[in-house]
Amino acid sequence: MPTGSHKKKKAEGTKKQRRRRRILAWTLIPLGSLVVLAGAGAGLLYYGLKPTAPNSQPSALHNAVKSAVQNIGQEVSGVTKPTNILLIANNARGASNPLSLGTAAGQADILILVHIDPQKHVVSLISIPRDTLVAMPGWNVPIPKIKTTFTLGLQESPQKGPVMAMKYVSRMTGLPIHDYIATDFQGFIDAINAVGGVKVDIKQRIYDPLHSGANLYPGVQTLNGSQALAYVRVRQNQAGNGYRVNDFQRQQAEMQVLHILKQQVLGAASHPTEVVKLIGTWEKDVATNLSTSQLLGIAMTTSGSKMANVQLGSVTDSMDLASAPISGLNAENYLTGAYYDVLDANHITQVLAPFGSTGATLGLPAFPSPSSVPIGLYGSASTAAQLRKDGFPVTILGPSQGGSSVIYPQGKMPWGWVVARAIGNSNEWVAPASSASSSVIVYGP
Numbered sequence: 001m002p003t004g005s006h007k008k009k010k011a012e013g014t015k016k017q018r019r020r021r022r023i024l025a026w027t028l029i030p031l032g033s034l035v036v037l038a039g040a041g042a043g044l045l046y047y048g049l050k051p052t053a054p055n056s057q058p059s060a061l062h063n064a065v066k067s068a069v070q071n072i073g074q075e076v077s078g079v080t081k082p083t084n085i086l087l088i089a090n091n092a093r094g095a096s097n098p099l100s101l102g103t104a105a106g107q108a109d110i111l112i113l114v115h116i117d118p119q120k121h122v123v124s125l126i127s128i129p130r131d132t133l134v135a136m137p138g139w140n141v142p143i144p145k146i147k148t149t150f151t152l153g154l155q156e157s158p159q160k161g162p163v164m165a166m167k168y169v170s171r172m173t174g175l176p177i178h179d180y181i182a183t184d185f186q187g188f189i190d191a192i193n194a195v196g197g198v199k200v201d202i203k204q205r206i207y208d209p210l211h212s213g214a215n216l217y218p219g220v221q222t223l224n225g226s227q228a229l230a231y232v233r234v235r236q237n238q239a240g241n242g243y244r245v246n247d248f249q250r251q252q253a254e255m256q257v258l259h260i261l262k263q264q265v266l267g268a269a270s271h272p273t274e275v276v277k278l279i280g281t282w283e284k285d286v287a288t289n290l291s292t293s294q295l296l297g298i299a300m301t302t303s304g305s306k307m308a309n310v311q312l313g314s315v316t317d318s319m320d321l322a323s324a325p326i327s328g329l330n331a332e333n334y335l336t337g338a339y340y341d342v343l344d345a346n347h348i349t350q351v352l353a354p355f356g357s358t359g360a361t362l363g364l365p366a367f368p369s370p371s372s373v374p375i376g377l378y379g380s381a382s383t384a385a386q387l388r389k390d391g392f393p394v395t396i397l398g399p400s401q402g403g404s405s406v407i408y409p410q411g412k413m414p415w416g417w418v419v420a421r422a423i424g425n426s427n428e429w430v431a432p433a434s435s436a437s438s439s440v441i442v443y444g445p
Contacts, residue, residue: 080118081118081119082115082116082117082118082119082355082356083115083116083118083179084113084114084115084116084175084176084177084178084179085113085114085116085177085179085180085181085290085298086111086112086113086114086162086165086166086169086177086179086180086181087110087111087112087113087114087180087181087182087183088108088110088111088150088161088162088165088180088181088182088183089108089109089110089111089182089183089184089185089188090102090107090108090109090150090182090183090184090185091107091108091109091184091185092107092184095184095185095186097184097287098182098183098184098187098285098286098287099154099159099161099162099182099287100154100184101151101154101155107130107147107148107150107151108130108146108147108149108150108151108165109130109147109233110130110254111127111128111130111146111147111165111169112125112126112127112128112254113125113126113128113169113173113175113177114126115175115310115355116298116301116302116305118301118302121304121305121306122305122306122307122308123302123305123306123307123308124307124308124309124310124355125255125258125307125308125309125310126173126310126312126352126355127251127254127255127309127310127311127312128146128169128172128173128312129146129247129248129251129312129313129317129341129343130145130146130147130247131145131146131147131247131318131339131340131341132145132146132172132313132340132341132342132343132362133145133321133335133340133341133342133343133362133364134146134149134168134171134172134362134363134364135328135329135330135362135363135364136148136149136152136168136329136330136363137328137329137330137331137363138330138331139152139330139331140330140331140332141330141331142330142332142334142335142336143335143336143338144329144330144335145338145340146165146168146169146172149164149165149167149168149169150162150164150165152164153165161182162180162182162287162289165180166178166180171360171361171362171363172343172345172348172360172361172362173312173348173352173357173360174348174349174352174357174358174359174360174361175352175355175356175357175358179288179289179290180288180289181286181287181288181290182286182287182288183285183286183287184285185229186285187285187286188225188228188229188232189225189226189228189229190225190285192223192224192225192228192229193224193225196222197222197223197224197225197227197228198222198223198228198257198260199220199221199222199223199260200220200221200222200223200228200231200256200257200260201219201220202216202217202218202219202220202221202231203218203243204218204239204241204243204244205217205218205239205241205243206231206234206237206239206243206244207237207238207239208230208234208236208237208238209238210236210238211233211234211235211236212229212230212231212233212234212235212236213230214227214230214231214233214234214237215230216230216231228257231253231257232250232253232254232257233250234250234253235247235249235250246315246318246426247318247341248311248313248314248315248318251311252311255309258307310351310352310355312343312348312351312352313341313343315424315426316421316424316426317341317342317343317344317421318339318340318341318426318427319339319340319341319342319406319417319420319421319426319427319428319429319430320337320338320339320340320427320428320429320430321335321337321338321339321340321342321413321416321430321431322337322429322430322431322432323335323336323337324410324413324431324432325411326365326413328363329363329364335413339427342364342417342420342421343362344367344421345359345360345361345362345364346360346367348360364414365413365414366414367414367417367418368414368415368418369391370390370391370392370418370422371391371392371393373392373393373415373418373419373440374392374393374394374395374438374439374440375387375392375393375394375395375419375439375440375441375442376394376395376397376439376440376441376442377394377395377396377397377441377442377444378397378398378399378400378401378441378442378443378444379396379399379400379442379443379444379445380399380400380444380445381396383400383423383442383444383445384396386422387419387422387423387442390422392419392422395439397441400443400444400445401443402443403429403443403444404423404425404427404428404429404443404444404445405428405429405430405431405442405443405444406419406420406423406428406429406430406431406440406441406442406444407431407432407433407437407440407441407442407443408430408431408432408433408440409432409433409436409437409438409439409440410432410433410436410437411432412432412440413430413432415440416430416431416432416440417430419440419442423442423444425444425445428444
């Protein structure tokens with residue numbers, strides 16, 4: 001399993017070295033582009049045959065070469081049918097390699113499932129919300145999130161972080177996953193710097209000194225590696241404008257940067273033989289169970305493919321869960337309070353059915369029908385009307401008392417989940433009642 005040092009020599013200024021850095025970036029770009037941009041890079045094999053006039057059509061030779069590249073890629077990689085590869089971004093601080101716990105017990109800060117369809121020539125990037133609540137029976141894990149599966153695996157001997165992550169993401173999506181590519185923060189920084197930065201249109205002021213360190217102003221600007229890393233990690237913007245304030249907006253920023261990188265790499269007039277020489281540099285920034293020949297084959301297979309984004313979940317799934325017992329969740333049968341994304345497995349199955357999902361599962365108790373969850377509301381008539389429209393029986397107990405809280409009867413945590421998701425304000429406080437009750441009490445708008 002390739003790992004290695006993140007130390008890099010300083011870039012020198014010759015044209016040849018700049019060309020090398022462009023392909024190096026194509027080879028190493030993390031967070032999705034490790035595979036997707038590899039396909040773009042392989043496209044350089046016939047790049048010179050692409051028409052340059054705005055309305056020109058590809059020549060027969062161009063199309064023939066493109067088809068040949070893709071066919072050879074399928075032979076080399078073995079990717080002749082839809083295939084899934086899990087991309088993992090390790091957030092460990094002071095990590096010696098992408099599979100290191102570092103000084104802060106690295107977690108899967110970003111999880112993207114790449115679905116390659118060689119027949120339709122489409123590469124889909126499926127974003128996995130990292131804070132998704134998942135059941136991990138038998139594991140001593142007080143805050144069981146999908147990102148934590150990677151950490152638990154790294155703590156095993158021998159370590160199996162990617163194996164654990166693939167196992168649980170496969171369950172969560174209902175899709176088979178056998179291959180992975182992992183990178184870390186330093187790998188991302190190195191890759192962005194290797195292409196001379198990325199030009200991003202920042203829509204509003206971003207200021208996040210305590211977490212990502214982002215301090216950016218609106219406008220089109222070129223970000224270096226460290227700035228780009230901060231930009232894609234922001235989810236707690238303190239600028240007061242509602243821009244980049246949750247994980248789902250952060251996922252959109254990740255995809256934005258990937259598309260920008262794809263266009264930059266496609267514009268590189270680099271010699272295709274450099275690909276074979278430089279693909280060995282994967283060992284410096286990534287860890288993968290794919291062989292060099294498979295990586296090159298995948299690059300050729302995905303050459304010229306359309307790139308699509310799929311986002312699972314939304315801000316309505318985010319909530320602040322209080323500590324409470326829940327059977328089968330982990331070894332303790334107890335959930336420790338934290339912010340979680342509580343997703344609907346049935347919805348995931350529907351979204352991913354076109355990709356071959358056989359049925360998603362999060363290992364959680366089933367969501368109850370709204371009609372079986374009585375609500376006592378301290379809130380507005382409009383909120384009551386919306387909840388009734390969703391199927392909940394609602395009794396208005398009084399006017400809003402401020403805040404947004406969902407208090408469920410003891411032992412009925414799933415009741416709290418469905419009500420919080422229906423309110424959908426993001427990060428509702430969801431907690432068990434301190435005394436006996438038969439209804440969910442909502443303090444809301």
